[in-house]
């Protein structure tokens with residue numbers, strides 16, 4: 584390592600040295616590549632997924648729905664990945680669905696000969712889009728989001744499928760589907776009321792499509808913290824991600840699975856689910872290792888990837 588640093592040269596700043604080491608570290612880790620998403624590994628076991636269509640306000644193209652599904656499914660199965668940070672590149676988090684793709688979808692369905700075939704086409708397209716969003720919830724690794732500027736339409740569907748949401752002071756939100764002639768169909772109507780725990784506010788936001796700002800998002804519980812800007816939000820979220828990534832992946836991932844399962848089920852079902860999960864997971868090495876460290880006030884132990 585010393586010779587590696589020497590070759591970088593003395594005139595480079597500390598920051599550029601750490602960036603170099605970051606890239607060197609990343610190159611040893613398998614990082615999936617996509618057209619509409621940028622994936623990097625800024626910290627050990629922490630993957631950063633960025634919506635990457637900044638010139639088009641990170642709108643959801645047909646490819647983006649599929650790539651979200653592929654990306655979060657692959658990270659769910661990647662043992663190196665313990666926590667995922669999700670944010671957007673450029674000026675906005677996302678402007679929602681690419682409006683021309685909605686028009687194209689309607690036109691393609693119109694080409695079909697009858698109602699049954701048109702309906703089946705719409706059904707498959709909606710499922711295709713839903714799968715891109717639900718992939719965040721199905722992913723067993725926690726997904727922490729940083730939302731800045733516009734988070735419109737499908738953006739709200741996306742962030743309500745994540746585990747933890749932070750935003751910047753300039754963030755604003757809009758469940759805009761009703762204004763483009765649609766009932767939101769990729770998750771907001773199901774998840775937003777549960778996320779904020781207030782059905783009346785959720786219905787008001789979904790039925791009116793009115794914009795709301797970061798302050799209101801915090802008040803209603805859509806986001807848990809508001810930061811002055813994207814850099815400070817990302818710095819904070821990376822610290823949080825590192826903290827979670829250092830914990831037992833068995834405990835963290837089982838916690839997420841149990842909370843997702845229990846979100847829309849009666850408590851007895853959730854309790855049975857976690858009983859069955861822990862009947863298996865408690866046989867792993869993480870429980871005795873972590874419990875012993877706590878009991879003896881030892882430094883936190885290291886855990887194997889899962």
Ligand SMILES: CCC/C=C/C=C/C(=O)SCCNC(=O)CCNC(=O)[C@H](O)C(C)(C)COP(=O)(O)OP(=O)(O)OC[C@H]1O[C@@H](n2cnc3c(N)ncnc32)[C@H](O)[C@@H]1OP(=O)(O)O
Nearest residue numbers: 638639640642678679680681682709712733736737759760
């Ligand atoms: C089965 C799937 C069901 C899913 C349904 C989902 C529904 C929805 O998401 S409804 C919401 C649809 N989105 C909108 O109505 C937003 C429209 N856009 C805007 O309001 C603004 O563009 C925005 C606030 C997002 C950003 O404003 P800003 O001033 O920062 O940038 P712009 O110059 O307006 O945009 C930059 C370029 O991006 C293009 N663009 C933005 N949004 C969309 C969009 N939704 N669809 C297509 N293109 C979009 C914009 O035209 C600019 O492109 P260019 O002119 O080539 O520079």
